[in-house]
Amino acid sequence: MNAKSIRQKEIAEKTGFSINTVSLALKGSPRISEETRAVIMACAEQLNYIPNVVARSLVQKKTNTIGIILTELMNPILTETAQEIEQTLKQSGYNMMLMITNSSPVQEAEALDVLVSRRVDGILMYPVYTANFAKIKQLRDNKFPIILLAGGDYDIPTDAVYVNRRAGAYEAASHFIRAGHKRIGFIGGGNYSDREKQNGYLAALQDNHIPFDPELVGRVQGDGYEDGYEAIGPLYESVKPTAVICTRDYIALGAMRWCRERGIRIPEQLSFIGFDDVAAAGFAETPLTSVKYDVQTVTKKATELLMQRIEERENPAAAPLQKISIHPRLIVRQS
Incomplete structure (x- = not known):
C-alpha cells in the first residue's frame, strides 16, 4: 500500500x-x-x-532550512551545540529552526511534526529517550534526512553522530582504578545518557575484577549544583567511597562544595570526576577532572553527514546507515 x-x-x-x-x-x-x-x-x-504534513513535505523542493531539536537550553553543552550548528549551517547557506522539547516525549513528537510541516530539508536532534523512535524510523524509511546527536546504545536504524558516553565513563573509572581506588561511587539520574555512563562505569569495574556495590550509586533528579550538594552527603556518610564519578560537572562541583564545608579534603579523602568539561570545571577551587564533550567535532561531523544525506535523497540506495562514535577525552586536573 x-x-x-x-x-x-x-x-x-x-x-x-x-x-x-x-x-x-x-x-x-x-x-x-x-x-x-x-x-x-x-x-x-x-x-x-506517515502524517499528512510529512507526506506533503516529502515532495517539496529544498527550503535551505535545517531543523534542530534539543532537549533543553539551560545545559551549556547544548547551548554551545546550537551555536556551533548555526555557524556551520550559515557557511553552507542554510538557516536554522530551533525547537526545544524540555525532555518531553510529547513535545518532541510535536517538534518533529512542526519541522517537517515547515518543509525543513533535514533535522539534527537530541532524542528524548526512546519514546518517538517509531516516528523517527518512519521519517528515515521515507528518505527524510535526520541525524541523531546521541545514540551510543540506541537500537534504531537511523544515522547518529555522538560522543561515546559509555567509553567516557569507562575511562573515568579506569583512571580512578589506576590511582588505586576500589570504592568508586557514581552519582547520576535515570535518563538514557546517564544509564550509558553507568554502563561504562560498571564495565570498568568488571574488567578490573572489582565487585559492584549498588550502595555506591547515588541518584539525582536534576543536573545542577544543588543536586550534587544534596546527593553526596548520604552517599559519603553511609558507604564512604574514596572517589566519585558524577554524570555532570555541575553535580560534581556541588558535591565538592559540600565536602569543603565539612573539611573533607579533595582529592586526599575524596576524589571527583565530572562530565562535559564546562568552563567552571577548570576554575573551581580544586580544578575538576572531567570527561570532555567535543562539541565542535560532533557538530562538524553531524552537519557534514546531514548535507550528504540531503544530496543523496534522490538515490537512497547509495546511502548506507552511519553511526559515528566520537571517543571523549579525559581532562585530568587536581580533583
Whole structure:
C-alpha cells in the first residue's frame, strides 16, 4: 500500500481502536497507555504510515532550512551545540529552526511534526529517550534526512553522530582504578545518557575484577549544583567511597562544595570526576577532572553527514546507515 494513501482510519480499523485513540497515540499523548501506543505504532510502522504534513513535505523542493531539536537550553553543552550548528549551517547557506522539547516525549513528537510541516530539508536532534523512535524510523524509511546527536546504545536504524558516553565513563573509572581506588561511587539520574555512563562505569569495574556495590550509586533528579550538594552527603556518610564519578560537572562541583564545608579534603579523602568539561570545571577551587564533550567535532561531523544525506535523497540506495562514535577525552586536573 502506498505510504501516502494510508490514513488513521485504516490503522483504527486494523487495530480495533477509535480514530481519536489512534490520533492521540500517534501524537505521543500521555493519555494513551504504553501498551495501546505500542500496538498502534507497530501497526503504523507495518502500514508505512506517515502524517499528512510529512507526506506533503516529502515532495517539496529544498527550503535551505535545517531543523534542530534539543532537549533543553539551560545545559551549556547544548547551548554551545546550537551555536556551533548555526555557524556551520550559515557557511553552507542554510538557516536554522530551533525547537526545544524540555525532555518531553510529547513535545518532541510535536517538534518533529512542526519541522517537517515547515518543509525543513533535514533535522539534527537530541532524542528524548526512546519514546518517538517509531516516528523517527518512519521519517528515515521515507528518505527524510535526520541525524541523531546521541545514540551510543540506541537500537534504531537511523544515522547518529555522538560522543561515546559509555567509553567516557569507562575511562573515568579506569583512571580512578589506576590511582588505586576500589570504592568508586557514581552519582547520576535515570535518563538514557546517564544509564550509558553507568554502563561504562560498571564495565570498568568488571574488567578490573572489582565487585559492584549498588550502595555506591547515588541518584539525582536534576543536573545542577544543588543536586550534587544534596546527593553526596548520604552517599559519603553511609558507604564512604574514596572517589566519585558524577554524570555532570555541575553535580560534581556541588558535591565538592559540600565536602569543603565539612573539611573533607579533595582529592586526599575524596576524589571527583565530572562530565562535559564546562568552563567552571577548570576554575573551581580544586580544578575538576572531567570527561570532555567535543562539541565542535560532533557538530562538524553531524552537519557534514546531514548535507550528504540531503544530496543523496534522490538515490537512497547509495546511502548506507552511519553511526559515528566520537571517543571523549579525559581532562585530568587536581580533583
